[in-house]
Amino acid sequence: MGMAGLILFLFFVLVAIFGPILWPYDPLEFGSPADVLQPPSAAHWLGTDDMGRDVLLGLIAGSRVSLMVGILATVVSMSVGAFVGLTAGYLGKGTDAVLMRFTDVFLVLPWLPLMLILAALLGASLWNIILVIGLTGWAGTARLVRAQALAVKERPFVERARALGSSRWGIMGRHVLPNVFPLIFANTILIVAVSILSETTLSFLGMGDSTRPSWGMMLHFAFASGAISNGAYWFLVPPGLCVLLVVLAFTFMGYALDEILNPKLRKR
Amino acid sequence: MAPEILRVEELKVHFPLRSSFLQGKSGAVKKVVRAVDGISFSIGEGEVFALVGESGCGKTTTGKAVLDLLEPDCVSGKIEFFGQDLLRMKATEMKQFRRRAQMIFQDPYQSLNPRETVYDIVSEPLAIHRLAKSEADRRERVAASLENAGLKPTEDYLDRYPHELSGGQRQRVAIAAALILEPLFLVADEPVSMLDVSVRADILKLMVSLRDRYRISYLFITHDLALAWVLADHAAIMYLGKIVEVGPAEAVIQKPRHPYSQALVEVMPRSEPRAARPRVILRGEAPNPVQIPSGCRFHPRCPIPLPRCKEDEPALEELESGHRAACWRL
């Protein structure tokens, strides 16, 4: 399963890196009126969109946006989440209580309206979208990291290190972090999947960066231009399928890593 | 008697019971777990001092307290290490103390960092205390320490991870990591209770041989009187945060005077068929250290209570040289 995920992932990464170089695509340049919403043909393997642009080229260009937003947003949310979680878990007491209450609020918040408001207020540039997704999605990570840090902190090897005279930060760096990290890592990969979904949804709802169309934005245009009632399945299906496959790839890799790095001690 | 290295006087460890946010506001009296409730003892150089009791009696807490591993505001009393008060040590003195006093933990499966190799684990104390002069020196010391702990040939172990070792080998690694600082005092908290029966004796023998070779003193914490019997010079029996009987192991275990110690000795399994040996089995279980009974804390379970036991708490009285017990019957 992990292997399948990895292969899919590598495929999309290669497309994202080399695709736009080999087949340049300008989203602002419309095709000829004769090319509007044409079904797949030899010239346009996946047909054309409502502006007469090639769908396949759009997909290739969109892969770069989707992957970039997904990964960078994850970096943001992981950094915030890990920082909050570790601080709360390590300092404990009042700091922990306050941070966790705040985290819990973020955890239950309906994040879509929040993201939409933030995106609308900040303006829908690619970087803002990355920031918005990252800043709304850190709560789960913070909880996880805190729980893990607490669990590790209670383990006897940490107490042993204290008995040996290790300092607080020494213990943190040498014993707590290395044992929390694998868990964060598997979780990170799962978060990428969620971030890509978030980006797709935001773009679909019209909050994407229109100069850098992603798969979600293609679907936005498809939906808005009435591709459903036109039966323009070539415009509707491929972008969604790409999202599905990439998200699956990350999910597979995440679960597989989780299995490798955090083997649960199952009873016989 | 050998020169004293550790002296504990009126040690108390009281943990505040976590109260909820709302409760804290209402001004209710804060409940306290009196885990250790005023105990005194001393350990001489090269001596094995056993602290024996059932779970929850405060023996492990005592062990952590004498190594200053608890929250400082829970601990009161006096703990002197070579005459220096542990609770008032400066940071540099504390660092020095950490070199001299070490702990061996109960569970060798949990007390070693699973992501470090044996070499990392055993050399860590050198890094913490900046003791190695060079990489070669470090390697040499680690090898010597492993050998001391009976892990030979050392090359076979250096690059292995804890999960690749058996329980007994892990406990030896933990001992090696403690030994590398050349400690004078070791707290051993049930060091063999998680190990297979067949390797327990080896670990205990190792501990004894280290005592003989390096004059290391031990605070040996155990629930098993038989282990105290084969290992200890002195023994103390704890009940609900207090020492009820203390003295030379021979006296405390073979001729116990406190009714609790007597009951504890009597229920030890023996390799005898259902003999008609009379024995008193205490009813019930030790109460929770939040609500400690008045007077002698043992009186509700005592088979031979006196009226005054309910009101007055007995103090440890000397019965014969060094053998003391806290009971109104004596």
Next chain:
Amino acid sequence: MPLLDVQDLHVSFSMRQGMVRAVDGVSFTLEEGESLGLVGESGCGKTTAALSLLRLLPPNGRIDSGKILYQGRDVLTFTAEELRRFRWKEISIIFQGAMNALNPVQRVGDQIAEAIRLHQPVSEKDAGKQAQALLERVELEGRRVNDYPHEFSGGQRQRVMIAMALACRPRIVIGDEPTTALDVMVQAQIFELVESLRKELGMAMILITHDLSVLGDTCDRAAVMYAGQIVEIGPIETLFQTPCHPYARCLLRSFPRLQGSRSMADSIPGTPPNLIEVPPGCRFHPRCPEVMAICSREQPLLLERGPRHSVACHG
């Protein structure tokens, strides 16, 4: 005819590394009202052997061959419904960790009552009353039927487990390390309780433990198991005073005692074999202090050495 007659039982587990032959040719009998100890290090197959009596193996375990005759009928031939009615009514178990063996989200009274109602046509109310009486019988307050397992101490939970085990008045009770992880005082209480109830109700018992010495208080006979096989079986007095098998002797010595010398016995060198590839000949020979040439070639048979006393050793 003995109450229970286990003949040449073989049990295996399929693991990722291969087939583990956890029980490899075990035979013993149990008379009405008798108490038998089953002793050995962890992984020797004693728990597996006991669970097999009720056919309670985990999904990857299988009884390969042998017979388990209960009052002359082979338990291995029972239909699902026969088996369901046989369990607990005839043989019940007191498990090791009572915290895990009791359902955490059900009141203990309901759990005891369930055992009763599964085998007797009594009303819910009557079963509840019986549960209460059973709790009092094991020296707990009857009103605690309404408590959940986490509200009891370790020793009390084990008492609940005992009350449940007695609920249907079975002919045999299996105790699978019933006092491990309990304090010595509570351990003694539990053994005393089990003993008195057993005598009173005339039940037979199979007591599984790793510590031979605790059997003195409770058992008539004991079987020492090593690597899936019984190496010595006999009256408890004989095992304590003149154990014949070197492993039995080592095991007995490895627990220090209060009486006698303060010296420590030697450990048994080496580790128990993994049960995927067992050593040829006698399974104990690589660790045996008295090993002979024949031991690595031929497997010793369990032969009678005295009245009801059998040993599997070439020496």
Next chain:
Amino acid sequence: MTRRYFFSKLFQALLTILIILVMNYFLFRVMPGDPVSMLVRNPRMSPEATQKVAEMFGLDKPWYQQFGIYLINLTSGNLGTSFIYKKPVGGIIMERFLATMLLTVAAEALAILGGALLGIIAAWKRGKRVDVAALGFALVTYAMPTFWLGILMVALFAVTLRWFPTSGMLTPTLSMAGFWQRLPDTLWHLVLPGVTLALVLLGEYALIMRNALIDVLTEDYITTARAKGASEGRVLRRHALPNAMIPMVTLIALNLGFTITGALQVETVFSWPGLGRLMYDALAGRDYPLLQGIFLITAIAVVGANFLSDLTYRFLDPRVKE
């Protein structure tokens, strides 16, 4: 004990709502640019209108006074005035709230039932073909963008097969009809959006149920139940399921925010006249008061539902203390 648990959870929920109120307020203050210019970003507004809006929001007063006014307004149900509808936000939201509730509750119920059932079957047939299929189904529905699934559903079942209506909550000709005529029509309209949302949730529930049940089935008390002579069905019903429900309820509670998010997307695709559709319109018109109001209402709904699930949890798991 139970009462204390209740009040402590209630206290937590109220605290959470308070934090949300504060956040909601400051969301519009700490963002780059002053609030007035942000409001002016709406190109359709004249300078006079901007001034009016500033006064309406009390933007000329110091921030703590503004915050006080905001809170007072909130308690009296005043969420401001919508830019595009020129009506009070509270009233607009209330009109749409029921539609969203109908969709969410229906889908959640379907997802819980279906997910639990699928999870149980998968766990019971662990490693068999049914299990693999269930796992695959769960992962695929989880990885799909919700709105895209909706689009596929519309394209297939409404446009191509014409089994169900494509959008809305009611056939327009019935808008004046009586309740008993409208009810079946509305349920008819509910099928596609309801199933879409349920499918998205169902996969994850099934996965959790399966894993929880597999874990529970290895517990010692299951062996005890078998040893007592309980039949396999009884073991599952009486012992395994009550314990496996505990992680399930946790997930459902944690998932409520996600459910709302999904509902908003589904509504957009199906033109379901709920908060999601409203949000889409508000976004298009940059109607901030309306957006803010929607965010607030959905957040409070989620916190409320979470509070209920905490109470359920206490009921399911007696070990929970505080």
